[in-house]
Amino acid sequence: MISDDPETTERGQRSRSGAISLLLVGRDGFIPDCNIASVMNEFPLLAIHHAGTIAGSLAEFDPLPRAVLIQEACITEATELEMLLLGSHGSRIVVVVENAKQTSSAVLHVVANGLVHGILAMNLPLEIWLLAFRLLLRGGEFVPISVARLSLRPARNGAADIASGGLSPPTIAALTERELQVLEMVSMGCSNSVIALRFSLSENTIKVHVHNIISKLNARNRTAAAAKYLESTRKSAGATNVFPIRGPT
Known part of the structure; x- marks a missing residue:
């Protein structure tokens, strides 16, 4: 039919x-x-x-x-x-x-x-x-x-261009303010449901934000995206230590 x-x-x-x-x-x-x-x-x-x-x-x-x-x-x-x-x-x-x-x-x-x-x-x-x-x-x-x-x-071509200096790797600056807020909580080990509760959004909306973050940063998964965020904040603060990903206290 x-x-x-x-x-x-x-x-x-x-x-x-x-x-x-x-x-x-x-x-x-x-x-x-x-x-x-x-x-x-x-x-x-x-x-x-x-x-x-x-x-x-x-x-x-x-x-x-x-x-x-x-x-x-x-x-x-x-x-x-x-x-x-x-x-x-x-x-x-x-x-x-x-x-x-x-x-x-x-x-x-x-x-x-x-x-x-x-x-x-x-x-x-x-x-x-x-x-x-x-x-x-x-x-x-x-x-x-x-x-x-x-x-x-x-x-493959993109990876070769970055390695040869032809392109700049994706940066945190490409993210929106909301995506940065979500990524910060991801880097703390928070689940999508916890992040949704924090910002009074649906869990599906958080999934979309996480998907966009991973895509924009060219990361393999949320853990890799969180690692890029922590590395970026470490450099911005001039710190010498990389902070481990941990859950909220």
Whole structure:
């Protein structure tokens, strides 16, 4: 079943025991009818919804969609935050591209930052495309090797440029005031829930801030970001000792 009206589709979904939702985000027809028909043939209880944006449709879902297929052209900075939040709540996030060997920098960015569970290329043979879709819907991950190679290339080139003095490494100055406040508490060993309570924000908002901090500092994880913060504050204060990360007293 496919519908552009979330309310109509939701009513149909509720009337069928065991139905699960799939959200398609992009222009009409970005996934061909033959692919949709093959998916429905294999998953007859799948309720397929279509929307132009993620934010404009999620209010109609309870629970959230099992999977969200996003057209490559729809990826923006705002979409990335929505992808992060959806993924943290269990939705499978998949980007649909025309050709795996000609993906945009936006797609490579979300792959490199772990915001997606898979990439579906429309130039794949239908039987291979369906195998990848089945894997993704059932909890697996799928990224074509050509996309994986491209996503690694900028990181390698960037590391070489920094090592040769061609670029400056990311600095704490790139963070907003709120991100600095969050990072300070991360460096003290505070959990997201504790930080959320401190600033009267939701835990999901703190997760977004932490994700942005890690991305801006080009850090591997929150611990690495905290280490960069402590190193920066040590240099600013002219101290000679590196303070260990510790929990709040």
